[in-house]
Amino acid sequence: MKKWIIPAVLGLLVLAVAGYWGYGQMIANRSMEIHLNNKYQRAFYDLADRVQDLEVLLSKSLVAADPGLDHNLLMDIRQQAAFAQSDLSQLPLSGELAGRTARFLTQTGDYAYSLAGRLNNGSQIDSENWETMNQLYRQAVELNQELQGVQYQVAQNNSYFTGLVRQLQQNLRETPDDVPRSDFQKMDEQMQRYPTLVYDGPFSEHLEQVEPRALKGLPEITPEEARKNALAFMDRKQEANYQAEVTGNTNGRIRAYRVEVFDGAGNSGDRTVFDISKNGGKVVWMLNSRQAGARTVDVEQARQKALEYLKDHGFGEMTSTYYQLHGNSVTFNLAAVQDGVIIYPDLVKVTVALDNGAVTGVESAGYLMSHRERDLPAVKISREQARDTINPRLETSGGKLVLIPKGATEEKLVYEFQGKLGEDTYLIYINAVDGREENVMKLIETPGGTLTM
Amino acid sequence: MVKNLWRFKGVFCLMTLLCFFLVAFLFLLRGPAAVGQEHILYWGSTGDDVVRVQQKLSQWGYYTGPLDGYYAYETYRAVQDFQRNNGISPDGVVDRGTWENLGLTVTRPVPEVSRGAASDRSNITLLARVIEGEAADEPFIGKVGVGAVILNRLKSASFPNSLSSVIFQDYAFESISNGQAYRPLSEESIQAAQLAMSGYDPTGNAIFFWNPSKPVSPWIWSRNVITRIGEHVFAH
Numbered sequence: 001m002k003k004w005i006i007p008a009v010l011g012l013l014v015l016a017v018a019g020y021w022g023y024g025q026m027i028a029n030r031s032m033e034i035h036l037n038n039k040y041q042r043a044f045y046d047l048a049d050r051v052q053d054l055e056v057l058l059s060k061s062l063v064a065a066d067p068g069l070d071h072n073l074l075m076d077i078r079q080q081a082a083f084a085q086s087d088l089s090q091l092p093l094s095g096e097l098a099g100r101t102a103r104f105l106t107q108t109g110d111y112a113y114s115l116a117g118r119l120n121n122g123s124q125i126d127s128e129n130w131e132t133m134n135q136l137y138r139q140a141v142e143l144n145q146e147l148q149g150v151q152y153q154v155a156q157n158n159s160y161f162t163g164l165v166r167q168l169q170q171n172l173r174e175t176p177d178d179v180p181r182s183d184f185q186k187m188d189e190q191m192q193r194y195p196t197l198v199y200d201g202p203f204s205e206h207l208e209q210v211e212p213r214a215l216k217g218l219p220e221i222t223p224e225e226a227r228k229n230a231l232a233f234m235d236r237k238q239e240a241n242y243q244a245e246v247t248g249n250t251n252g253r254i255r256a257y258r259v260e261v262f263d264g265a266g267n268s269g270d271r272t273v274f275d276i277s278k279n280g281g282k283v284v285w286m287l288n289s290r291q292a293g294a295r296t297v298d299v300e301q302a303r304q305k306a307l308e309y310l311k312d313h314g315f316g317e318m319t320s321t322y323y324q325l326h327g328n329s330v331t332f333n334l335a336a337v338q339d340g341v342i343i344y345p346d347l348v349k350v351t352v353a354l355d356n357g358a359v360t361g362v363e364s365a366g367y368l369m370s371h372r373e374r375d376l377p378a379v380k381i382s383r384e385q386a387r388d389t390i391n392p393r394l395e396t397s398g399g400k401l402v403l404i405p406k407g408a409t410e411e412k413l414v415y416e417f418q419g420k421l422g423e424d425t426y427l428i429y430i431n432a433v434d435g436r437e438e439n440v441m442k443l444i445e446t447p448g449g450t451l452t453m
Numbered sequence: 454m455v456k457n458l459w460r461f462k463g464v465f466c467l468m469t470l471l472c473f474f475l476v477a478f479l480f481l482l483r484g485p486a487a488v489g490q491e492h493i494l495y496w497g498s499t500g501d502d503v504v505r506v507q508q509k510l511s512q513w514g515y516y517t518g519p520l521d522g523y524y525a526y527e528t529y530r531a532v533q534d535f536q537r538n539n540g541i542s543p544d545g546v547v548d549r550g551t552w553e554n555l556g557l558t559v560t561r562p563v564p565e566v567s568r569g570a571a572s573d574r575s576n577i578t579l580l581a582r583v584i585e586g587e588a589a590d591e592p593f594i595g596k597v598g599v600g601a602v603i604l605n606r607l608k609s610a611s612f613p614n615s616l617s618s619v620i621f622q623d624y625a626f627e628s629i630s631n632g633q634a635y636r637p638l639s640e641e642s643i644q645a646a647q648l649a650m651s652g653y654d655p656t657g658n659a660i661f662f663w664n665p666s667k668p669v670s671p672w673i674w675s676r677n678v679i680t681r682i683g684e685h686v687f688a689h
Contacts, residue, residue: 089613094624096672099611106610168624203610250680252657258680273594275655285655289593326647349652363653
């Protein structure tokens with residue numbers, strides 16, 4: 001009789017402990033779930049509010065006549081769109097489920113900002129702009145309606161979002177066709193119909209179809225030529241027996257051959273990878289994966305090396321504008337120079353290893369996209385006149401003529417002044433044609449180099 | 454004795470209160486002085502700067518009145534005389550030019566602006582985390598590629614517009630969802646993050662990447678495949 005009593009008591013005890021532990025876990029789990037749901041609900045209700053605001057602001061901007069008021073409305077639209085975008089990104093939706101909605105919000109804000117910029121420059125909102133705003137307004141109304149529909153469901157079901165999370169996780173495992181489409185998916189499909197926006201902003205659609213300017217009209221090369229070009233672009237330190245082979249393709253904005261170069265005499269770990277453009281056979285980027293050892297070369301020597309390298313490889317006149325140290329390597333930004341004017345949009349990055357001074361990386365995609373011989377406008381403002389327009393609190397120096405990108409497509413010829421206020425340094429850009437202050441950048445000194453923000 | 458102590462306490466309280474008022478009063482006094490740090494002096498100006506001008510002018514014989522720090526008629530006339538003799542237009546206003554002619558260097562008014570604290574350190578660490586989580590076993594170029602995809606998303610309208618929102622977007626990166634990204638960072642991942650930040654993009658502007666040997670949503674294959682690096686396919 002006594003034989004089974006001890007095991008039974010022990011078993012019950014274990015069961016009780018396990019039950020207690022399990023109950024604790026369940027409680028903890030539930031409170032976590034509620035917490036998560038609350039976070040999601042907050043993001044969702046915020047999103048619904050912002051989209052509502054956005055709809056109202058868009059409709060107001062259609063009727064406002066005063067440019068000052070219109071400008072304020074447009075800036076508010078931009079802000080509400082940015083908030084809405086941030087709320088949307090906090091909901092448990094993958095990019096494929098909310099991509100179009102996100103795109104609508106980003107472009108609406110961006111478009112409003114570019115219109116506000118036009119108003120600032122004294123130009124008017126024309127009927128084409130008005131029509132676009134009208135379309136965006138109608139789209140916002142639809143989005144608002146969809147969100148109100150979801151709002152009803154969320155109000156009915158407190159664990160709406162954790163349900164969505166489960167559904168999404170299933171979605172990842174199974175084929176998506178079997179899973180019922182979520183409300184957000186339907187919402188996102190609605191967004192497909194909004195107009196294509198072409199304007200001067202960083203998120204404008206036409207920017208994705210831009211052709212590389214520096215490669216226009218250049219003949220297509222063969223893989224064999226790509227191999228040779230890659231070898232020519234190697235920074236040969238000692239006479240190593242370099243060999244190259246084409247290992248793939250890149251079908252991005254710049255179509256290219258992937259070429260890998262390695263030392264034939266063994267040491268296969270040290271590979272240099274290239275993208276050589278199919279048109280014209282230029283290097284799009286080159287990168288060597290070797291980790292640089294202890295420094296024997298200083299930044300100034302490395303800069304000379306980088307400039308020399310670009311000169312030897314047919315890049316014309318370039319000047320070093322900025323550098324950043326990382327580990328035992330340094331990356332220089334080098335800009336093209338035309339008629340003594342620094343062309344900031346045409347930027348090449350060159351990385352130099354500080355242990356042996358060899359070039360280990362080149363990035364020239366941006367340069368290939370934008371480089372060309374430009375028609376620079378005539379200077380109408382003298383350097384002194386430009387300097388006088390600067391905030392008198394700054395101690396100014398410099399005043400080089402440079403070309404800077406403005407908006408997504410425009411470029412402006414400006415004077416670049418350095419200004420000091422207390423310990424902080426700024427770059428001030430004054431338009432050399434009309435004297436407007438185009439931009440103010442702040443220089444931030446870090447141990448690795450100077451950042452501009 | 455106890456009563457005595459009480460009285461002592463009262464006195465002590467009163468003294469602290471007095472001290473407090475004194476300090477407050479001093480601050481009040483400082484207020485207008487700080488505001489009056491005006492470097493252009495004219496009729497009606499007061500303060501130490503006026504005394505400095507009066508001193509100089511009386512040393513040179515233009516001014517005979519008291520060094521009282523009040524810019525009134527006599528000071529005004531003296532300044533005008535001085536300006537006339539020095540070829541400055543006699544407007545009776547001590548501006549920068551007059552200050553310099555008086556041989557008094559004006560300390561440039563430097564507003565109190567402390568040095569900014571902005572840096573990009575946190576962004577590099579964040580980027581390196583995802584690189585470590587997603588591409589720890591990939592070749593170096595593949596690591597830079599993952600970093601570049603994240604930065605390309607920042608420039609894409611369909612994704613959030615800040616680095617942290619792109620990285621912490623739900624279901625964006627598996628290693629963030631399952632905690633793999635919180636492993637210790639390797640030197641190589643940090644280097645790759647830095648290179649991606651400085652503009653290297655071996656992916657040709659890709660905004661998606663995936664490992665085809667792992668289960669992925671079939672939807673992803675409808676994207677435009679750009680290139681392959683190591684185990685990852687990169688697409689737009």
